[in-house]
Amino acid sequence: MPKTILEVIDLKKHFFHRKGLFSAFSGEERRIPAVDGVSFYLKENETVGLVGESGCGKTTIGRTVLRLAAPTSGRILFDDKDITTATTEQLRKLRGQMQMIFQDLDAALNPKMRIRDILREAITVHHKVSDEEVSRRIGELLEQVNLKKGKLSNFPHELSGGEKRRVGIARVLSVGPRLIVADEPTSALDVSIQAQVVNLLRDLQSQLGLSYLFISHDLRVVELISHKVAVMYLGKIVEMGLSGRIAHAPKHPYTHILWSSLVEKQSKESSSATRNTQSGIWGVFDFERPYSGCRFAPRCPVYESQGRPTVCTDPASEPQLRDIGDGHQVACHFPL
Amino acid sequence: MKNYSQRSGEIGDFSDIPFWKKADAADLVYVSYGLLIVTLVVVSYLLGAFHLLPHDPHDIRLDLMMSPPGTAGHLLGTDFMGRDIFSRLIVGIQAYFLPGLLAVAISLIGGSTLGVLAGYRGGMADTAITYFTNLVDSFPRLVLILLVVAAFKPDIYYIMIVVGLTNVPVVASLVKGKILFLKQKNFVEAAVSLGLPARTIILKHILWYNCRSLLIIQATLGMGEAILMETSLSYLGFGVQEPSPSWGNMVQAGANYFMQGKFWPSTAPALAILFTIMGFHLLGDGLNNLLEGKRGR
Amino acid sequence: MKNAPLLKIEDLRTYFYSRSKQAFIRSVDGVNLEIRRGETLGVVGESGSGKSITALSVLGLISGGPGVIAGKILFGSNGEQKDLLDGLEGYVKIGREQNRIMQVSKDVLGWERRSDEVMRTIRGGEIAMIFQNPKASLNPFTPVGKQITEAIRLHTKITDAQEAAERAIYWLKRVKIDSPALRFDNYPFGLSGGMCQRAMIAMALACEPALLIADEPTTGLDATIQSKIVDLLAELKSELGTTTMLISHDISVISRLSDSVVVMYGGTVVEYGPVRDILTASISSKHPYTSALLASIPGEEHVRDKVALQAIEGDVLDTINIPAGCRFYARCNRVTPKIRENCERREPDLREIAPGHRARCWLYFD
Ligand SMILES: Nc1ncnc2c1ncn2[C@@H]1O[C@H](COP(=O)(O)OP(=O)(O)OP(=O)(O)O)[C@@H](O)[C@H]1O
Ligand SMILES: Nc1ncnc2c1ncn2[C@@H]1O[C@H](COP(=O)(O)OP(=O)(O)O)[C@@H](O)[C@H]1O
Ligand code: SF4
Ligand code: SF4
Ligand SMILES: [Mg+2]
Ligand SMILES: [Mg+2]
Numbered sequence: 001m002p003k004t005i006l007e008v009i010d011l012k013k014h015f016f017h018r019k020g021l022f023s024a025f026s027g028e029e030r031r032i033p034a035v036d037g038v039s040f041y042l043k044e045n046e047t048v049g050l051v052g053e054s055g056c057g058k059t060t061i062g063r064t065v066l067r068l069a070a071p072t073s074g075r076i077l078f079d080d081k082d083i084t085t086a087t088t089e090q091l092r093k094l095r096g097q098m099q100m101i102f103q104d105l106d107a108a109l110n111p112k113m114r115i116r117d118i119l120r121e122a123i124t125v126h127h128k129v130s131d132e133e134v135s136r137r138i139g140e141l142l143e144q145v146n147l148k149k150g151k152l153s154n155f156p157h158e159l160s161g162g163e164k165r166r167v168g169i170a171r172v173l174s175v176g177p178r179l180i181v182a183d184e185p186t187s188a189l190d191v192s193i194q195a196q197v198v199n200l201l202r203d204l205q206s207q208l209g210l211s212y213l214f215i216s217h218d219l220r221v222v223e224l225i226s227h228k229v230a231v232m233y234l235g236k237i238v239e240m241g242l243s244g245r246i247a248h249a250p251k252h253p254y255t256h257i258l259w260s261s262l263v264e265k266q267s268k269e270s271s272s273a274t275r276n277t278q279s280g281i282w283g284v285f286d287f288e289r290p291y292s293g294c295r296f297a298p299r300c301p302v303y304e305s306q307g308r309p310t311v312c313t314d315p316a317s318e319p320q321l322r323d324i325g326d327g328h329q330v331a332c333h334f335p336l
Numbered sequence: 337m338k339n340y341s342q343r344s345g346e347i348g349d350f351s352d353i354p355f356w357k358k359a360d361a362a363d364l365v366y367v368s369y370g371l372l373i374v375t376l377v378v379v380s381y382l383l384g385a386f387h388l389l390p391h392d393p394h395d396i397r398l399d400l401m402m403s404p405p406g407t408a409g410h411l412l413g414t415d416f417m418g419r420d421i422f423s424r425l426i427v428g429i430q431a432y433f434l435p436g437l438l439a440v441a442i443s444l445i446g447g448s449t450l451g452v453l454a455g456y457r458g459g460m461a462d463t464a465i466t467y468f469t470n471l472v473d474s475f476p477r478l479v480l481i482l483l484v485v486a487a488f489k490p491d492i493y494y495i496m497i498v499v500g501l502t503n504v505p506v507v508a509s510l511v512k513g514k515i516l517f518l519k520q521k522n523f524v525e526a527a528v529s530l531g532l533p534a535r536t537i538i539l540k541h542i543l544w545y546n547c548r549s550l551l552i553i554q555a556t557l558g559m560g561e562a563i564l565m566e567t568s569l570s571y572l573g574f575g576v577q578e579p580s581p582s583w584g585n586m587v588q589a590g591a592n593y594f595m596q597g598k599f600w601p602s603t604a605p606a607l608a609i610l611f612t613i614m615g616f617h618l619l620g621d622g623l624n625n626l627l628e629g630k631r632g633r
Numbered sequence: 634m635k636n637a638p639l640l641k642i643e644d645l646r647t648y649f650y651s652r653s654k655q656a657f658i659r660s661v662d663g664v665n666l667e668i669r670r671g672e673t674l675g676v677v678g679e680s681g682s683g684k685s686i687t688a689l690s691v692l693g694l695i696s697g698g699p700g701v702i703a704g705k706i707l708f709g710s711n712g713e714q715k716d717l718l719d720g721l722e723g724y725v726k727i728g729r730e731q732n733r734i735m736q737v738s739k740d741v742l743g744w745e746r747r748s749d750e751v752m753r754t755i756r757g758g759e760i761a762m763i764f765q766n767p768k769a770s771l772n773p774f775t776p777v778g779k780q781i782t783e784a785i786r787l788h789t790k791i792t793d794a795q796e797a798a799e800r801a802i803y804w805l806k807r808v809k810i811d812s813p814a815l816r817f818d819n820y821p822f823g824l825s826g827g828m829c830q831r832a833m834i835a836m837a838l839a840c841e842p843a844l845l846i847a848d849e850p851t852t853g854l855d856a857t858i859q860s861k862i863v864d865l866l867a868e869l870k871s872e873l874g875t876t877t878m879l880i881s882h883d884i885s886v887i888s889r890l891s892d893s894v895v896v897m898y899g900g901t902v903v904e905y906g907p908v909r910d911i912l913t914a915s916i917s918s919k920h921p922y923t924s925a926l927l928a929s930i931p932g933e934e935h936v937r938d939k940v941a942l943q944a945i946e947g948d949v950l951d952t953i954n955i956p957a958g959c960r961f962y963a964r965c966n967r968v969t970p971k972i973r974e975n976c977e978r979r980e981p982d983l984r985e986i987a988p989g990h991r992a993r994c995w996l997y998f999d
Contacts, residue, residue, distance in 0.1 A: 092533065096531060162948055
């Protein structure tokens, strides 16, 4: 039985925006509950995929889990140790074990530094090592991420997207992490390069025994790479379970719509009219829209077809994740 | 007609193309001219400091009053007290060099500190600094200097401290902008998540690698501004005080004779000011284009 | 002229210049394609392969030197066929070395004046374009309805403001924006990404163009919204039959909407043909790049068996250093000993390998 490396309990992260010019005095603020009560765990050498529409809070979960942002409430356990209130210095030490691959290819790369110096810096952050050891590690990393040695003396802007991504991954690996949050690692890349990176991440996992929290909106890739998948909607996980189950036997109406919206799945002939009624009004997706009960109700086709049952919009009965067997959890009053 | 041409053969690493080929010709001219001026300023400063001058700038020769340029031994002529203008021009740099550096140092150090506080920390520090900079910006600089001069004494160092301080907001907002840009690209967060200490991120990554060209440019502009400020104040009688020469008080003293057709006592320092300030500005401009962007694709 | 294609591009070249490398960026380097009336032509290819620059060249919207330097763009509406680049050769002088363009002199001002003259009547009216980033291409300070109304008055026979406004509302409804009369007065920032894209589509179609160019109309939108936009485009296609050039790097979008497909790689067309010949899974009769691309996309079988994807090794082609031989040679896994020398040294032509199906690969001819 593999050990649990990361456990998140009822995590919340709310952002506050000032409203208007004089809000500093009036104290009027807008609240964006980007992450609103999320619980899940991640076992060693396992991948949990996180999917959902843009802006639903995926990146925010990743950042909060790594304590790059302070949680509003909830608990984060790394290796069974509570890191929710760890100090800056404690966190700095922990960073040797948990890392993040950022969505932006350039995020990790100082534009004025050569690749060699970027990697050297990363290798020496957590350990004092000799120059020979640094060169040896750099060689090893290049091999692991399949990057040519000649690129070491280049500046980041001289690299292609795929190469930048590899350097980013090498930098993350250089500290020897056990947990990696990968935030859309392929979305900034070309189709022809995406597969290389997906394969690389999978190989690294089996070689190094890494655990991934894998964020992506490419449902196919998530299904391929993850053991478990969590589907998010407006700051909440609405369904979670083994990836095959989520993709092929979804229980939550939202998950169902998400997977059936894969364009390649829609046959040319299928009339779009049927799909229109099936998926309700789209484009309505907003943290600030008031809701009561289930936050998916305004877009939910099941809610419509059930004749708008009041449980769905009853503020006292917001659907909670509950187990329906095999570790498959769903938050819906009328699972499919 | 625009012409484009490519070298034959493989286009390799473009480090093999010398940078002057990649740069805009105008920028190279700007920078060369600017560097020439900087060299002249430094040489003049050293000559003045070690008294390696054709004449003693304080030597009053009533027999040579108002000699025109070209008078034997006096390349640029003499002023109303018969003092050698060329020597006075060289010594005049003394009035700006150290005070100017002081002003630049104050604005760069103060500006980077506040900029880092506002950009990196954000929150309350940012709000406080924004209010402070607005306050400084809304106060006319000349009035501030006159107040200081009135309260203390008309000393160039006091003036330059004020010039330096009033430039702090400019540098601070540039540094802050740069940090916000890096933050927006998640660069800062990536550095934090790697486990780098804040000190390394701020000093090495932000200030050294990403703000250095910006700071160099601000320094050149700051030097030019220091000279200009002293000149304006000299006109009001608050600049460097006679008998110590400064370009500002030389122009001012010489201006009285301009209408009598004796143009040289004021024209020589005026041109010196013009060429020098132009040099600093073009240097800043050219460096900006060479170091930051406009690098071509 | 009935059967003549609506748009035919012949050997188009659009270059940019990199000062720092002292070299040309050969963004579009000999593109040949044609769009028949009423059909949707899909253009696929990775980023930087020259898809957008081809489209912008057609509209005469290239900024940056030297820009379009050679080729023909034959556009035939209103019964006559005219070359949008006609008479422009005089403004460009090209110097070659070993058959490669190494020097370009261009009278940019003269070219632009001439090109604007030709394009004025065509841009927006005869050829309309939908851009990738709808938020950025709508004017943020004008309500969307007003923008559409103005476009209608500018490009169609309708000049009456009231009538044009009604027409705009009709088009907003047509692209399935709910409560179009209300949305009419919204500014772009009040609309979501998907909604903005619909407004863009409405604006483009409202001018009743002969040719619609849609550059990555779904990229950057959410999966659920993407599928809605694709639905909308499919529906408009069957109802209006507008001739469309659809640019996307998303093969599923292309295969759903297009009749013919052009595959671009490194500034040229490497394959052209009917969609069913090109985007179906049989490897045998396809350009190696196309088949590798199709194979690298995760499909049912990868997911089911959790097998590794078949990645295309190597890197996206750098359009500054275009090799002398086949542009795909460095990444190609189907080179045989017999053709190796050709692949390495000589660029293959785009030749017919089956009726209506052209490919640029030595495998299919010797
Ligand atoms: N620093 C911040 N301040 C205020 N609001 C924020 C901040 N960061 C994120 N948000 C808001 O929180 C919500 C969730 O953002 P997040 O970046 O987690 O989305 P995401 O699911 O990763 O989306 P994408 O797929 O676009 O990356 C969004 O509405 C976003 O605008
Ligand atoms: N204004 C420009 N100056 C220099 N290079 C450019 C310019 N615009 C585009 N390019 C280059 O042209 C190539 C093709 O671009 P584009 O047609 O936009 O590709 P895509 O197929 O992704 O649409 C790219 O390598 C791009 O960097
Ligand atoms: S609880 Fe009701 S509204 Fe919410 S997803 Fe389930 S059926 Fe739809
Ligand atoms: S010509 Fe040769 S290298 Fe090019 S695609 Fe065909 S087989 Fe591959
Ligand atoms: Mg995100
Ligand atoms: Mg494009």
